[in-house]
Amino acid sequence: xxxxxxxxMTAAAxxxxxxxxxxxxxxxxxxxxxxxxxxVHRANFDANAIQLSTLLSIKTGGCSEDCGYxxxxxxxxxxxxxxxxxxxxxxxxxxxxxxAAGATRFCMGAAWRGPKEKDLGAVTEMVxxxxxxxxETCVTLGMLKPGQxxxxxxxxxxxxxxxxxxxxxxxxxxITTHTHNDRLDTLAQVRDAGIxxxxxxxxxxxxxxxxxxxxxxxxxxxxxQPESVPINMLVKVPGTPLADIVEKSGDLDPxxxxxxxxxxxxxxxxxxxxxxxxxxxxxEGVQALCFLAGANSIFYGDKLLTTGNPDVSADTALFAxxxxxxxxxxxxxxxxx
Ligand code: SAM
Ligand code: DTB
Ligand code: SF4
Numbered sequence: 001x002x003x004x005x006x007x008x009m010t011a012a013a014x015x016x017x018x019x020x021x022x023x024x025x026x027x028x029x030x031x032x033x034x035x036x037x038x039x040v041h042r043a044n045f046d047a048n049a050i051q052l053s054t055l056l057s058i059k060t061g062g063c064s065e066d067c068g069y070x071x072x073x074x075x076x077x078x079x080x081x082x083x084x085x086x087x088x089x090x091x092x093x094x095x096x097x098x099x100a101a102g103a104t105r106f107c108m109g110a111a112w113r114g115p116k117e118k119d120l121g122a123v124t125e126m127v128x129x130x131x132x133x134x135x136e137t138c139v140t141l142g143m144l145k146p147g148q149x150x151x152x153x154x155x156x157x158x159x160x161x162x163x164x165x166x167x168x169x170x171x172x173x174x175i176t177t178h179t180h181n182d183r184l185d186t187l188a189q190v191r192d193a194g195i196x197x198x199x200x201x202x203x204x205x206x207x208x209x210x211x212x213x214x215x216x217x218x219x220x221x222x223x224x225q226p227e228s229v230p231i232n233m234l235v236k237v238p239g240t241p242l243a244d245i246v247e248k249s250g251d252l253d254p255x256x257x258x259x260x261x262x263x264x265x266x267x268x269x270x271x272x273x274x275x276x277x278x279x280x281x282x283x284e285g286v287q288a289l290c291f292l293a294g295a296n297s298i299f300y301g302d303k304l305l306t307t308g309n310p311d312v313s314a315d316t317a318l319f320a321x322x323x324x325x326x327x328x329x330x331x332x333x334x335x336x337x
Contacts, residue, residue, distance in 0.1 A: 014223045014224065014225070016221055017217050017220045017221055017267055018217075019210075019213060019214060019217055022213040022214075022216055022217045022220070022263060022267060023209070023210065023213045025262075025263045025266055025267070026209055026212070026213055026259055026263055030255065030259070033259060033262045033263075033293075034262060034289075034292055034293060036262070036266055037261075037262035037263075037265045037266050037292075037293045037294045038292060038293075038294065040265055040266050040269045040294065041265055041294040041296070043269070044269050044270050045296055046327070048323055048324055048325060049296065049324070049325050049326070049327040050291070050295075050296050050297055050298060050319075050324050050325075050326065050327060051104060051105070051272055051274075051296060051297040051298075051326075051327040052102055052103045052104055052105070052297070052298060052300040052326055052327075053103060053104070053105040053106070053107050053138065053274070053297065053298070053299055053300065054094075054095075054098035054101070054103040054105070054106055054107065054299070054300055054301040055107050055108075055109060055299050055301065055303070055304055055305055055309075056091065056094050056095075056098075056106070056107070056108050056109070057108075057109050057110075057111070057305040057306060058085060058086050058091060058108045058109065058110050058123070058126065059083065059084070059085045059086070059109075059110035059111055059112065059119075060072060060080065060081070060082070060083040060111055060305070060306060061074070061080045061081060061082035061083055061111055061306075062074045062082030062083075062111060063111035063112065063113065064113045064177065065113050065142075065175065065177045065178060066175060066176055066177045067165075067174065067175045067177075068173075068174045068175065068205070068240060068241040068242040068245075069174065069202060069205060069234055069235075069237070069240055069242045069243075070237075070240060071237040071239075071240060071305075071306045071307065072111035072305070072306060073240075076239050076240050076241065077239045078237055078238065078239035078240060079238075079239065080306060085110070085119060085122055088122070088125055088126055088129060091108065091126045091129070091130065092129050092130070092133070095129075095130045095133055095135055096133060098135070098300075098301060099133055099134065099135055101300070101301070101312050102300070102326050103135070103300050103301065104135065104136055104326070104327065104328065104329045105135060105136040105137070105138055105158070105159070105329075106130050106133075106135045106136070106137060106138065107138035107139070107140065107159070107161060107198075107299075108123070108126060108127075108130075108137075108138070108139045108140070109139070109140045109141075109161075109305050110123070110139075110140070110141045110142070112141055112142045113142050113143060113177070113178070114141065114142040114143035114144060114145065114148075115141045115142065115144070115148065119141075120141075120148055120151060120152075123139060123141065123152075124151055124152060124154070124155035125155075127139065127152065127155040127156055127157050128155050128156060131155075131156040131157075131158075134329070135329075136158045136159065136329055137156065137157050137158050137159070138157075138158060138159035138160070138161055138198060139152065139157060139159075139160060139161070140160070140161035140162065140198075141160075142162075142186075143178065143182055143183075143185075143186045144160075144186045144189050144190070146189065148189075149189045149190050149192070149193035149195060150193050152193070152195060153193045153194055153195050157195055158195070158196055159195065159196045159197070159198045159227070159228060160190040160195050160196075160197065160198065161198040161199070161228075161230070162183060162186050162187055162190065162197075162198070162199055163183070163199055163200050163201050163202070163230065163232075164180065164183055164184075164199060164200070164201050164215060164218055164219060165183070165201045165202055165215075166201055166202065166205065166207060166211060166214075166215050167207075167210075167211045167212075167213075167214025167215045167217075167218060168180040168214070168218065169211065169214060170205075170207050170211045170214070174205060174242070187199060187222070191224075196227040196228070197222070197226040197227055197228070198226060198227065198228035198229075198230065199219060199222065199226040199228075199229065199230075200219065200226070200228075200229045200230035200231050200232065200264075200274065200276065201215045201219070201230075201231065201232065202232040202233070202234055202277070203215070203231065203232070203233060203234070203252060203256075203257060203260050204233045204234035204246065204251060204252035204257065204278070205234050205242050205245075205246065206242070206245050206246050206249050209256070212256075212260055213263070216260065216263050216264055216267055217267075219264070219267075219268065220264075220267035220268050225268045225270070225271050226268070226271055227271060227272065228271065228272045228274060228297065229264055229268055229271045229272065229273050229274060230274040230276040230277075230297075230299075231257075231260055231261055231264055231273065231274065231275065231276055231295075232276040232277035232278060233252065233257050233276075233277060233278025233279075233281065233282065234246060234252075234277075234278065235277050235278055235281070235304070235307045237306075237307065254282055254286045255286075255289075257278075257282070257286070257290070258286065258289045258290055258293050259293075261273060261275065261290045261293040261294060261295050262293035262294060264294070265293060265294025265295070266294075272296055272297040273294055273295050273296060273297065274295065274297035274298060274299070275287060275290045275291070275295040275297070275298050276298070276299055277299070277304055277307070279298065279299075279309060279310055280308050280309060280310055284318055284321075287318065288318075288322055291322065291324065296327070298315070300312070300315060
């Protein structure tokens with residue numbers, strides 16, 4: 001064999017999941033699903049450690065996009081005041097407080113279709129200052145143009161959050177101002193720039209189980225898989241189209257949410273699966289089941305972006321009840337260690 005015919009040295013190929021395999025996981029008896037998820041979790045992580053990320057909205061409201069769940073779209077009457085990009089001093093003060101409360105990652109969100117060059121300059125300054133506090137940094141700014149991910153990487157950005165939100169087949173029923181392919185394009189730019197990917201979605205929007213399985217399938221088949229996978233339960237914000245629809249059709253069964261966490265854990269064994277929006281509505285019992293199903297990250301702090309989250313004292317009490325400890329920065333460990 002000469003050099004041209006020799007196969008390149010590559011890492012083991014990532015498993016590709018099929019829709020049928022993911023649906024089969026969803027269909028397992030609940031106890032079997034939980035057992036499998038907990039086994040996968042324990043093979044890859046400390047089962048009693050969770051990672052804490054705190055969110056801050058750095059630019060609230062007035063967004064051009066029409067995401068049917070979002071309080072911040074200019075197209076929905078949600079009563080939210082449109083604000084300018086906040087001052088860096090406020091960002092630093094909030095990040096310091098988050099660190100003091102025990103968060104290890106600080107995630108800054110902006111209600112943009114994507115950042116303008118001038119805005120990106122201000123955000124890169126925020127990233128530098130937050131990073132200097134010893135926190136991991138994350139931003140979620142919408143779609144990126146070529147070169148922007150590199151600017152963020154140069155500022156020291158650790159993670160970029162950009163969710164697939166829902167399966168491609170349902171995407172057009174939730175958002176019409178950008179496409180599922182646009183999301184994939186930004187995710188590829190983030191990956192190519194060497195930034196860790198935070199990518200998940202929302203359930204409880206009136207979708208079918210097939211759609212939920214499709215979302216998990218698309219996330220699990222990203223290669224490499226996202227390092228962080230936020231799973232959000234729809235927060236029904238009055239004035240948003242999806243809140244109206246779900247109000248009429250009924251909420252997702254919380255146990256189906258737990259199943260979604262478990263299926264994410266099994267299909268993305270080394271990713272941090274984040275129990276994200278909707279914790280306040282889920283209550284302690286369902287949250288505990290989510291941790292058992294393999295969730296090992298949460299949004300921590302009294303507020304998400306524009307809606308409520310359990311307060312720090314409630315979370316601290318829950319961690320104590322469950323014997324959960326906080327994972328240090330870069331706390332991921334390898335299987336078998
Ligand atoms: N504008 C950027 C974008 O869309 O990528 C960043 C901010 S956006 C608010 C971040 C994510 O929050 C969305 O992709 C969605 O998954 C989640 N989210 C927004 N509103 C939500 C709601 N009412 N309930 C649950 N999740 C929500
Ligand atoms: C994610 O998946 N969930 C977070 C974060 N990434 C940016 C946002 C949740 C927002 C919930 C509704 C709100 O507070 O506006
Ligand atoms: Fe804008 Fe992001 Fe909300 Fe969509 S989810 S309306 S892009 S802020």
